[in-house]
Structures are given as structure tokens and as C-alpha cells.
Amino acid sequence: MAHEDPLAYGELPGGEESRDASGSSSAKTSGKQGGMFSSFLDKVQQTAQELGSDLANVFSGGGIHSHTHVGANCADGMHKTVHRFDSFAGERDSNDVKWYVDGCGYMWAVSIALEQAKESIWILDWWLSPELYLRRPPSKNTQYRLDRLLQAAAQRGVKVNVIVYKEVSQALTRKYLSPILPDYLHSLLPRGTDLVTSVMSRMGIAATFASLEYAEAQNPLISPPLIVDSAHTKHALEALHPNISVFRHPDHLPDAQTLESSFLSSLKNLSLTAATASKLPEDALKAVYGMNEDVILYWAHHEKLCLIDGEIAFMGGLDLCYGRWDTNQHPIVDVHPENLKDIIWPGQDYNNARISDFTDVADAAWKNDSLNRTESSRMGWSDISINLRGPAVEDLKAHFVERWNFIYKEKYDVRKDSRYSEIAVQQSTHGLMKHMKSGLHSLEAQVKQLPSSTSTNAVGAMKDRITDRLQQAEATYFGEATAPQSGAGVSCQVVRSCTNWSHGVDTEHSIANAYISIIRDSQHFVYIENQFFITATTSAHKPVLNKLGAAIVERILRAAKAREKYKIIVIIPAVPGFAGDLKDEASLGTRAIMDFQYKAINRGGHSIIESIEAAGYHANDFIRFYNLRNYDRINIGASMRKAEDASGVTYEEARRDHDDMVDPVGYRAQDGTAHPEEAMTGHPYENYQQVADSLAGSQGLGSGRWDSVSECYMLGGIDIRQVPWENGEYSEMDAFVSEELYIHTKVLIADDRIVICGSANLNDRSQLGDHDSEIALVIQDSASVDSMMNGQPWRASKFAATLRRQLFRKHVGLLAPQNMEQPDHNFETIAVPNVYDFGTSEDKAVMDPLSDHFLELWNGTAKQNSEAFGRIFHPVPHDSVRTWKQYDSFYEYFFSKADQEATGKEGKQTPAKYRWGHVVADNFSPGQQGLKEMKALLSTIRGNLVEMPLNFLIEEDIARQGLSLNALTEPIYT
Numbered sequence: 001m002a003h004e005d006p007l008a009y010g011e012l013p014g015g016e017e018s019r020d021a022s023g024s025s026s027a028k029t030s031g032k033q034g035g036m037f038s039s040f041l042d043k044v045q046q047t048a049q050e051l052g053s054d055l056a057n058v059f060s061g062g063g064i065h066s067h068t069h070v071g072a073n074c075a076d077g078m079h080k081t082v083h084r085f086d087s088f089a090g091e092r093d094s095n096d097v098k099w100y101v102d103g104c105g106y107m108w109a110v111s112i113a114l115e116q117a118k119e120s121i122w123i124l125d126w127w128l129s130p131e132l133y134l135r136r137p138p139s140k141n142t143q144y145r146l147d148r149l150l151q152a153a154a155q156r157g158v159k160v161n162v163i164v165y166k167e168v169s170q171a172l173t174r175k176y177l178s179p180i181l182p183d184y185l186h187s188l189l190p191r192g193t194d195l196v197t198s199v200m201s202r203m204g205i206a207a208t209f210a211s212l213e214y215a216e217a218q219n220p221l222i223s224p225p226l227i228v229d230s231a232h233t234k235h236a237l238e239a240l241h242p243n244i245s246v247f248r249h250p251d252h253l254p255d256a257q258t259l260e261s262s263f264l265s266s267l268k269n270l271s272l273t274a275a276t277a278s279k280l281p282e283d284a285l286k287a288v289y290g291m292n293e294d295v296i297l298y299w300a301h302h303e304k305l306c307l308i309d310g311e312i313a314f315m316g317g318l319d320l321c322y323g324r325w326d327t328n329q330h331p332i333v334d335v336h337p338e339n340l341k342d343i344i345w346p347g348q349d350y351n352n353a354r355i356s357d358f359t360d361v362a363d364a365a366w367k368n369d370s371l372n373r374t375e376s377s378r379m380g381w382s383d384i385s386i387n388l389r390g391p392a393v394e395d396l397k398a399h400f401v402e403r404w405n406f407i408y409k410e411k412y413d414v415r416k417d418s419r420y421s422e423i424a425v426q427q428s429t430h431g432l433m434k435h436m437k438s439g440l441h442s443l444e445a446q447v448k449q450l451p452s453s454t455s456t457n458a459v460g461a462m463k464d465r466i467t468d469r470l471q472q473a474e475a476t477y478f479g480e481a482t483a484p485q486s487g488a489g490v491s492c493q494v495v496r497s498c499t500n501w502s503h504g505v506d507t508e509h510s511i512a513n514a515y516i517s518i519i520r521d522s523q524h525f526v527y528i529e530n531q532f533f534i535t536a537t538t539s540a541h542k543p544v545l546n547k548l549g550a551a552i553v554e555r556i557l558r559a560a561k562a563r564e565k566y567k568i569i570v571i572i573p574a575v576p577g578f579a580g581d582l583k584d585e586a587s588l589g590t591r592a593i594m595d596f597q598y599k600a601i602n603r604g605g606h607s608i609i610e611s612i613e614a615a616g617y618h619a620n621d622f623i624r625f626y627n628l629r630n631y632d633r634i635n636i637g638a639s640m641r642k643a644e645d646a647s648g649v650t651y652e653e654a655r656r657d658h659d660d661m662v663d664p665v666g667y668r669a670q671d672g673t674a675h676p677e678e679a680m681t682g683h684p685y686e687n688y689q690q691v692a693d694s695l696a697g698s699q700g701l702g703s704g705r706w707d708s709v710s711e712c713y714m715l716g717g718i719d720i721r722q723v724p725w726e727n728g729e730y731s732e733m734d735a736f737v738s739e740e741l742y743i744h745t746k747v748l749i750a751d752d753r754i755v756i757c758g759s760a761n762l763n764d765r766s767q768l769g770d771h772d773s774e775i776a777l778v779i780q781d782s783a784s785v786d787s788m789m790n791g792q793p794w795r796a797s798k799f800a801a802t803l804r805r806q807l808f809r810k811h812v813g814l815l816a817p818q819n820m821e822q823p824d825h826n827f828e829t830i831a832v833p834n835v836y837d838f839g840t841s842e843d844k845a846v847m848d849p850l851s852d853h854f855l856e857l858w859n860g861t862a863k864q865n866s867e868a869f870g871r872i873f874h875p876v877p878h879d880s881v882r883t884w885k886q887y888d889s890f891y892e893y894f895f896s897k898a899d900q901e902a903t904g905k906e907g908k909q910t911p912a913k914y915r916w917g918h919v920v921a922d923n924f925s926p927g928q929q930g931l932k933e934m935k936a937l938l939s940t941i942r943g944n945l946v947e948m949p950l951n952f953l954i955e956e957d958i959a960r961q962g963l964s965l966n967a968l969t970e971p972i973y974t
Contacts, residue, residue: 083510087495101384112829118158122305155243166249317758335651336707337635372652402505490780496773502773508769533570533572568623573743582876601625626862626945627740631872715814763974804846881952
């Protein structure tokens with residue numbers, strides 16, 4: 001799965017002998033004997049799944065770092081920092097920070113910074129697509145392809161250092177295990193073990209290994225989707241210039257000798273007893289698969305960071321890769337019958353992860369571009385990133401340098417390649433001075449908080465020493481001393497998740513600490529927008545370990561008991577970004593994540609809503625959950641038909657030929673010399689375009705004006721009922737499409753005063769510290785603005801308030817659509833501050849997140865949008881679908897195998913009644929009357945906010961455990 005985390009999460013494949021989601025077997029039984037054997041193996045597999053912590057300490061070499069305390073205080077005493085949230089970095093004042101909502105403005109700003117780079121460019125990404133266009137449309141911005149910008153910088157003498165996550169590149173199974181290991185395990189029994197126990201232990205170990213072998217005969221442990229090609233990233237960039245160096249990390253598998261040695265070493269202190277000899281604990285199974293601290297099976301580098309000349313930094317949720325660029329209105333179609341030069345997403349950059357994923361990105365992307373754009377939509381991408389300069393950049397620099405040098409020593413030093421070397425830590429004088437001042441001021445603040453029992457003389461002496469040190473430092477670096485100035489600009493603190501495998505340090509989970517602390521300390525309101533929501537409320541909430549859910553419950557119950565008006569709003573994707581029908585066995589991973597999320601929210605016995613209700617309060621009064629969804633119309637009307645008929649070329653043939661010019665690795669683009677404006681006599685694109693140029697589109701339909709109708713649900717957009725249409729091969733009803741708007745944001749905003757923004761999801765993978773590596777920024781702006789909170793005057797932070805209001809306005813359709821070719825202040829780098837239209841009626845509508853007026857607007861919009869989308873498009877999840885039987889009647893009846901048809905897969909005799917994401921016309925009258933009814937309902941949609949369907953499949957076990965989902969593989973999804 002390439003939509004970021006899903007690939008890192010891996011994909012558990014379905015076997016030939018699989019079951020569908022309803023539990024019915026899709027394979028024929030092989031008689032009584034086969035049934036008995038299968039039953040025996042099921043019991044063995046169940047035993048393997050239930051293996052717990054009997055010998056956990058032996059295999060881990062110490063205590064398990066598991067966030068068992070609500071405050072995430074770890075029992076193993078590994079944290080020694082004095083900084084807030086136990087971060088490696090302290091709070092830094094005097095920063096400038098700028099937000100970007102969605103990829104259009106953000107990537108434009110990155111392109112400016114790359115063009116201006118003079119000394120260094122450091123990039124840390126989960127995935128980096130060298131061929132990504134940072135400005136659109138590509139045909140007008142050929143020089144702003146990422147690889148060309150980096151090449152130009154390298155030619156100017158800029159040193160480019162890139163770190164990317166090295167994906168799992170092969171199926172991982174027990175085949176790497178030496179067959180001597182079962183014998184070795186048995187040999188660890190005490191010498192005096194009686195014969196019966198010895199035999200039973202031998203049988204138990206043999207049964208466990210037989211179970212694994214049986215499982216792997218059906219599926220490997222993880223079948224990697226070979227789609228994110230970090231090798232292509234490395235080789236494509238390094239081929240451009242010697243000044244470009246790329247590290248891939250981590251390596252996932254050792255050779256057989258190393259594996260056997262590592263496994264035996266992990267067991268050397270094991271002492272089996274009669275009670276444990278026949279049961280391999282979970283960590284032993286992990287050892288069997290080489291999952292020790294030196295072999296990173298599951299986890300990924302997930303940060304998104306770009307540092308320019310050590311002075312400014314870009315960070316947040318947006319990788320510089322395919323599928324991320326988008327505008328505020330999120331168009332999900334890209335068909336331009338009159339002018340193919342208007343194409344926005346060339347090749348596989350036009351992606352819908354719910355239908356199909358990226359494939360073989362190192363080849364010409366159009367060759368594997370399975371989506372037919374005249375039939376299928378893309379998936380919109382909602383995200384946030386930030387740009388900053390100031391003392392906090394020094395901490396981000398330190399983080400990158402630590403990572404680079406750690407990987408260099410671990411992997412690249414032995415190669416003796418002159419391209420690779422360690423990075424010397426060189427802090428800018430300006431940044432270093434502010435960094436030191438900020439640290440001293442932080443220390444001074446701590447001194448002020450010393451208990452009253454501390455002697456006055458001691459406090460005074462300490463303050464004097466701090467002042468002296470500050471003045472000495474300023475005199476040393478600037479030649480003169482100045483009075484300390486604290487609180488200026490924006491206060492920022494870098495927090496992170498990292499550990500030995502990812503960073504060569506003890507485990508740090510200061511991101512989780514920050515989330516928990518800020519939630520618990522919030523006064524009125526918390527807004528969370530995140531790609532995932534997997535968390536626990538108690539230690540019994542297994543297998544999830546992070547306790548952000550507990551902090552949420554604690555804060556809500558405190559408000560409820562005090563009769564306070566307190567709200568938490570959470571927005572997450574309706575479905576994780578995996579391809580496939582939810583009912584298919586291949587979608588087990590998708591359902592597993594959904595199951596963990598629902599158990600965090602409202603089911604399973606330990607959820608947030610259940611915990612609040614059990615205390616006697618109505619959870620909806622305090623916390624609500626939402627998704628995002630939008631619609632669009634594919635311009636497949638008369639203009640396209642005329643151009644196709646006159647040219648003898650289909651639009652898709654011409655489009656693919658066009659993409660081959662601007663596309664990453666098309667043969668005409670590969671040398672970097674091709675340009676779309678060059679004539680291509682005899683090629684499909686040229687033949688089609690010549691005809692299209694001669695056609696005068698009526699009503700603006702051929703001018704590109706209505707190639708997308710996404711403006712219709714945004715501020716100032718025309719009513720969809722007024723948008724013209726001329727029928728072509730398809731009717732207008734067939735041209736409308738809808739898809740979930742994929743939320744990739746990782747942000748928390750509390751009380752409009754403090755923000756956490758970065759790469760970390762709300763799940764164990766991102767929060768625990770010893771799983772995925774992450775980085776985030778805690779932001780508190782000293783500049784305040786007049787605002788309202790629950791009808792009362794409120795001094796809000798300018799950064800937090802404007803970011804939250806911008807997001808809310810987008811979601812309820814009170815934000816004007818973005819023009820990608822008309823950059824405004826919010827397309828610029830940190831040199832130009834954010835511009836926000838304070839005082840407008842739209843701003844006032846979302847100013848007070850606790851006011852009844854706002855809550856009516858917010859919840860009313862979500863409800864109306866949900867009802868309209870539900871009737872027009874029958875999307876799932878949906879609240880009316882509580883069982884798999886209802887799933888069949890609501891969705892399967894209309895769209896069964898529509899995902900396979902959309903990608904051209906064969907194997908189904910009867911086509912789906914409707915194409916994926918299209919209108920269910922059965923719900924409306926025939927002909928033009930039905931179209932009129934549908935568009936009237938469509939016109940009620942504003943923005944993209946919808947209610948999260950909390951009753952979806954509530955009467956079913958969404959993620960049934962089995963050979964593919966068990967105690968060993970669950971951590972992938974949490």
C-alpha cells in the first residue's frame with residue numbers, strides 16, 4: 001500500500017484457501033481427515049495467537065517499554081532529559097512559523113526554497129518521488145520537477161543529502177530459519193526433565209513450527225507490495241550529480257548465518273519449564289522471524305523534513321512524493337478534452353488507493369497507470385505542513401545530522417565511497433545564539449518554579465549565574481551583551497519518536513507525552529485531525545498500548561463532573577487507504593485497522609464512548625467523530641466525443657502519450673530535454689490535440705472551465721444545477737463520481753493556543769517511540785488575537801487560531817477554491833507570513849468552536865452532506881450497514897467487483913451494475929427528471945465534512961483473527 005503508512009504497515013495476502021469476511025469458506029474441504037487436520041492446526045494456531053508475556057523479559061533483554069501508565073511514564077527509567085515532554089530538545093523562543101493547508105501552496109514554497117539554496121539541502125522522507133512536480137500543471141512547469149530542482153542545486157555546488165525509508169523488498173517467512181532451531185529449543189529443557197514432559201515438549205514445539213509452516217504454505221508472514229521503490233529514488237537522484245547522496249534505511253533481513261547466530265544468542269539465557277516448554281511465547285515467535293533489535297521487520301522511517309542551508313525547515317505530514325499534491329477544493333477528476341496540457345496529475349500521480357495502488361514506479365508510469373480517467377476518480381489528499389526558521393531549526397538540524405551519521409556508521413562507512421561521509425554539526429551563529437538564549441531562559445523559568453523551601457540566597461545566586469552566562473555568550477558570539485528577551489516570536493519545541501534501531505538512541509516518545517499532556521491540560525476545546533485513531537483507555541485495552549485515549553476520557557469526565565462545556569472534535573479517514581472491496585479477504589488489513597479504530601471509539605468494552613457512557617454521561621455532548629468526502633464530474637461529454645471521432649484517437653491514448661512527455665521516466669522525458677510544447681507529429685497526443693484545438697466548445701465545456709466542478713461546494717462556487725453539460729458517450733448522471741477525501745493530516749489544536757503538527761499518527765506505530773520514527777513540533781505563538789470561546793472573549797494564539805479556522809472553513813465550504821496558477825501569500829516561504837482574512841462573515845462563523853451557532857453549522861453540515869452522499873453514491877462505511885447482509889444489499893448489489901473492473905482485471909462474468917464511486921441511479925426517477933432530482937440533492941453539499949458512521953458493521957466481527965491476523969501480526973496495524 002503506497003499511501004504512506006499503509007505500505008509501512010505491510011499487506012497480509014489472502015491465500016488460495018481463504019474465507020470471505022462473512023466467515024464462509026471459499027475452498028472445498030478434502031474430506032474428514034483434512035477437516036480433522038485443519039481443526040488440529042486451528043487449535044495450534046490459536047495457542048500461538050494467545051502466547052503472551054511468559055518469557056517476554058528473557059527475549060527483550062529487560063522490561064517491555066509499553067506505555068502502561070496513563071501519562072506514558074515508563075517503568076524502565078530510560079529517560080534522563082530535563083526538557084518538557086521528556087524531549088531531546090527544549091522550548092525555543094523567537095521562531096517564525098507558517099502553516100500550509102494541502103500540498104499546492106506547500107510544494108510551491110518548497111520549490112522556491114530549493115531554487116534559493118546556496119549550501120545544503122537535507123531531506124528526510126518516508127517516500128520521495130524524484131519526478132514529482134512541485135508546481136502544476138506540469139506542462140507549464142517542467143523546470144519544477146523535483147529531480148531537476150535538486151540537480152540544478154547540485155550543479156550550483158549545493159550538497160544534497162537525502163534519507164528515505166527502505167521498504168520491505170521481499171516476502172518474509174520462516175524459510176530463513178535454520179531447521180536446527182526446534183531441536184535447539186528442546187535441548188534447553190533442564191537435564192532432569194522426565195520422559196513424559198520431554199516428549200510433550202517436543203510435540204508442542206513441533207506443533208508450533210508445523211502451524212507456522214502450514215500458515216506460510218498459504219501466505220508468507222508479510223507479502224510486501226513492491227510499489228514504493230526506494231532503490232529508484234536513490235539511483236535516479238545519485239545519477240544526476242556527485243553532490244547528491246541518498247541513504248536507504250533500515251535493512252530488514254540478515255543473511256542466514258547472521259540470523260541463526262542472532263536467534264541462538266537471543267535464547268542463550270532461556271530456561272524452559274514443563275509449563276512453558278510446549279508454548280513459544282510471542283517474543284519467541286518474533287525471534288523465529290528474526291525480529292530482534294538488529295532486524296527491523298515492521299517499522300519505518302516516517303518523518304517528513306526538508307532543511308535548506310540550515311536556516312529554514314519544512315516539516316509536517318507531506319512527503320515529496322506521488323499522490324500528495326492537491327488544492328483546497330480537492331478536485332478528483334483530471335480529464336481535459338480540449339487541452340491535454342491542462343493535465344494536473346501525470347501518470348501514476350493520479351491515484352486512488354481505494355481502487356489500486358502504485359505499481360513499478362521506476363518504469364514509465366503511464367505503462368502501469370491502471371486507472372481509466374474517463375471512468376474513475378482519484379482520491380483527494382488533505383494534509384498540513386509547516387515552514388519555520390529560528391532556534392528550533394537547530395534542533396531539527398541536530399535530529400537530521402544524528403540520523404545521517406548513525407546510518408553512515410552502521411551501513412555506509414564500510415563502503416569507502418567518497419560520495420558518502422559524516423556531516424559535521426555546524427550551527428549558524430545566529431541560530432546558535434538564539435538557541436542558547438532560549439535554553440537559558442527556559443532554565444530561568446525553572447528556577448522561578450523552585451519550591452519555597454529553597455533558600456532565597458540559592459535562588460538569587462542561580463539567577464545571577466544564568467544572567468552572567470547569557471551575557472558572556474552574547475559577548476563571545478556578537479561582541480556585545482544585550483538584555484535577555486524571552487517570549488518574542490513563536491515558541492517551538494521539537495518532539496520525536498525514535499529508538500535504537502531508528503536513531504541509535506534510547507527510546508524517546510516525547511510526541512506521545514506532548515499529546516497526553518496537552519489533552520489533559522486543555523481548558524475548553526481540542527481538535528484532532530489525523531490519519532489514524534488507534535488508542536487505549538486502560539491497560540486491558542489490548543493489544544494497543546498508547547494511552548492517549550485514557551487522557552481523553554480523563555479530561556472529558558473531569559469536565560462532565562464540573563459541568564463544563566468542553567468539546568473534542570476528531571476527524572479521520574472513513575477507510576484506511578488500502579485497495580479493495582472491504583468484504584474481500586485481501587482487505588483484512590484494512591478491516592483490522594478499522595476494527596482497532598472502532599474499538600478505540602465506541603465498541604469492544606473499553607472504548608472512549610463506552611467509558612464516558614459508563615460513568616453516566618452522554619459522550620456526544622463532549623466528543624464527536626467525522627470523516628471527509630467530496631464529489632466531482634468527469635468531463636466526458638460532447639467535446640471529447642467530437643475530438644475522438646475526428647482524430648481517430650481515444651482520449652486515454654492521447655493522455656497517456658502526453659504523460660509520457662511530462663511523466664517522470666517516459667522515454668522522451670528521461671534525458672530531461674523533452675518539453676510538452678514540442679511537436680510530436682504522428683503521435684496520439686499530437687493527433688488528438690490538433691483536432692481539439694480546432695473545436696470551439698460550447699457553453700465553456702471545451703474551454704476547460706468545467707473540467708472539474710469541485711468549486712461548487714466551496715465559497716463562491718456556482719450552484720451545480722447551473723453548470724452546463726452536453727451529452728457525449730456518457731450521460732451527465734454517469735459522469736458524477738465521489739470518493740472519500742483521504743485525511744493524512746497529523747495535527748492537534750487545543751484551545752486555539754497550542755498546536756502539535758508533524759508526521760506522527762495517532763496509533764502505537766507513531767506514538768510508542770520504538771516503532772516508526774517520527775518528528776513533530778509543539779507550537780505556541782506569543783502573538784495573540786481577539787477571539788471568542790463559549791460566547792466569552794478569549795485571547796487566542798494567532799498561529800493556532802488561523803490554522804484551525806482555515807481548516808474548519810475548508811471542511812464546511814466557507815473557503816474559496818485555490819487557483820494553482822495564481823499564487824498568493826500562502827504559497828510563499830516563511831519570508832512572507834500567512835495571510836488570513838480576519839473579520840469576514842466566514843471567519844466569524846467558525847471563530848468560537850463552542851458556540852451554539854458554530855456547532856449547529858458544523859453538525860448540520862456534516863449531517864446534510866452525509867445524507868446526500870449516502871443516497872446519491874451509496875458509500876461505505878455507512879450507518880445503515882450494521883451487518884454483512886446489509887452490506888450486500890447497500891453496496892455489493894450495486895458495486896460488486898467494481899474495483900477490479902476499474903483496473904481492468906478479468907475473472908468476473910457479470911459486470912458491476914455501477915462503476916466504482918458513481919451515482920446509484922436506481923434511487924432517482926428515470927431520465928432527466930432523475931438527473932434533476934440528483935443534482936438538487938447534490939447542491940445541498942457544502943465543503944467535505946461528513947459524520948463518521950459509528951454503527952458500521954457494529955453487529956459483526958470486522959477483523960476476524962486467523963492465519964493472517966494474530967498476535968504476531970497485530971502490531972503492524974496498531
